[in-house]
Amino acid sequence: MHTSSWDKLRSVFEAAGYKTLAPAWPYLEGNPAELRAHPDKRLGTLTFKKIVDHYASIIDGLDEQPVIVGHSMGGLITQLLLDRGYGVAGIAMDPGPIAGALPGPVSLLAALPPIFAGPGNSQTITREGFAKNFANTLNAADQQVAYDDYVVPTPTNIFYQAAGMFGTAVKVKARKQPLLVISAEHDRTVTPYLAKAIFNIQKKSPARTDFHQFADRSHFLAGEKGWEEVAHYALDWAHEVTAAPPIH
Template sequence: MNRPDTIVLIHGLWMTPLSWQNWLERYEKAGYTVLAPAWPGAEGDIEDVRRDPSKLNGLGVTEVADHYERLIRQLDRPPILVGHSFGGTIVQVLLSRGLGAAGVALDPAPIKGVLRLPVSSIRSSLPVLKNPANRGRTVGLTPEQFHYGFANTLNAADSRQAWERFHIPAPGRPLFQAAFANFNPNAATKVDLRKPDRAPLLLVAGGSDRIVPPSLVREAHHRYRRSPAVTEYVEFAGRSHFIAGEPGWEEVADHVLDWAVRQTA
């Protein structure tokens, strides 16, 4: 295998590629070509997206995965895939499709088959799930909701600053797809848990994450147990769902890259 020379970064809900800026610069300095494409409808200036997020209305997991698949298939060789939150779910979908040289899912939203439903996850998702009409809408988080679910390890002022810099309204449909996946045989978050030739996968949990607590990530890891493909789990103590941006992100970014390099050597 030719060692990958490209890293594709996939953001999650309520974020844009801007959330990857530090990682992008760090990985470029390490010699990689780094791509951080936006979800369909989230392209362009963040202020423009905030003013009119309607292009994201109704966007679901499959459409987002298809968007990244088209980009990846245009590359000369399989890249390293790194995704956060629903971006981590997309990474798993893409690996299940046979794409990528290695994949890393940071605080990934649950794939089909994960049955746990922690109270903090329910509370963090309620701004969207409390209204069925939100399935076809975009829904934003208040600074207080962002602090509780995303950035609970930061103080209120730093969390507010992160919200002002990175937050956009997000499509509600992916949350509904994940919430009801176990009742849908063709769920968008379904992956081939036994795929023998899947690229290596690293599942990363933040020890203080409220949206995707470690128990959800550990269960996802357990669901892959029947696959002979490499599937590993690591937990960073005291990290929130804002694991890619909170202080200490460098440790996580370096661990991710070191792991991917070992797996693709």
Template sequence: MTRTIMLIHGAWLNAKSWEGFKAHYEAKGYTVVAPNWPYDDREPADLRAHPHPKLQDVGVKGIVDHLEAEIRKLPEQPILIGHSAGGVFTQILLDRGLGVAGVAIDPAPTTGVRLGIHAIVSAFPVLGSWGSWGRVMRMTRTFFGKRFANTLPAEKVNYYYDRYIVPTAGKVYWDGILTSVGKIRWDNPIRAPLLLIGGGLDLIADASMTKAIYDKQKRAPSQTAVKIFEDRSHWTCIDPGWEEVADLALDWAMRHARSNDASVTPLDIIRAG
């Protein structure tokens, strides 16, 4: 049984956002890796002040290929846990035959799944900005407090924004919604077990989308499950009570994980398809 976990962050955050989960899992004896997306490997304040000029070119394929390369450096196949866009990337990596189990928390819009109304509203500042597909985008503090972390008390918004929020590539949004880059084979016979976790108060990735993804993913023969926390938002991995989410994710993954020698390579997927 694996003792390795990979945590995959989403847009507007980098690996620092996993500091709570990482320490929590390491205290349980696991080896935890939390790779940054390309050009995201600095402190959030530095990234906000001086984003890397190549960040604007980062898209879904480049990120997922980077994550796959990081997985292949590990001595054993890990449990994959991703949040938001990281939840989408987790599913793509599982579809490639990687990981022994996956957990997608508040998964962002996924190719082939209808957008929820909250996702449409929240994506508009990026998709409604001309040329955003080739620009580095920034999240405002107002948007962060009202939609991204809408359950945070107003007096804590600035603290958490300063600690965690980073610029992101608009291309990630366009890839995720309007292209087939992130297309997933829903009935993939070699996909590892998958748990989907959503939030009833999520204004970025509607719980209805999480349920819709589950309805598609359950076509695969491997174990698939969904859990909706009705009182939690998109900020669920940092909001008070995040430990409950972390423990559910790990406990489910450990109970359903396949053996390390059952993981496959992209070539196996081509043969199976």
């Protein structure tokens, strides 16, 4: 998804006094329609390590450690950044699977198109796939608008890595930052089954680890009707955990 898909959630955090950043993945800056029409061939070189390195370098340039928020594969990247010691807290919304979390058949089927595209490539979800697996709680007109506004290509390598559990392991018991895993009831990409499997691994950390599922939402929960509830829940959680003393 294009970085502008975070605009709604960012507006809530900024209204509460937070400074927010939503930097794009490497090679995904620009207009979504142009990115879909002419995907950068370098997308095919991206791996989780390269993407995490990208965000780590951005955080290194900040004056203080942030609350890291990520969605889908970005939710997996959030967990990988926490594993490196970055961030004061993390919010993983409908996150991709860390090593050890089995996806189940529904999530596996949704991941097949980028896998079939082969490693070293990029792939853009079709309108049909977006309507079925990503924004399935929206009406047809809103699905079309969301697709046009936000959908961008994705590197296929990371789907191979996630499927093979390569480069996705985290040292759960070493994590000191609080983590919130958010799930959506009708998500067909990261089903509640998968989100709960991720939480069940992460809750072995000595740090605070929470789970919350939103009813009547799809994988597009941060942008669809009712997004305000999601944003305010995330904001309230972030405020609560960052006000608490850290684990040493």
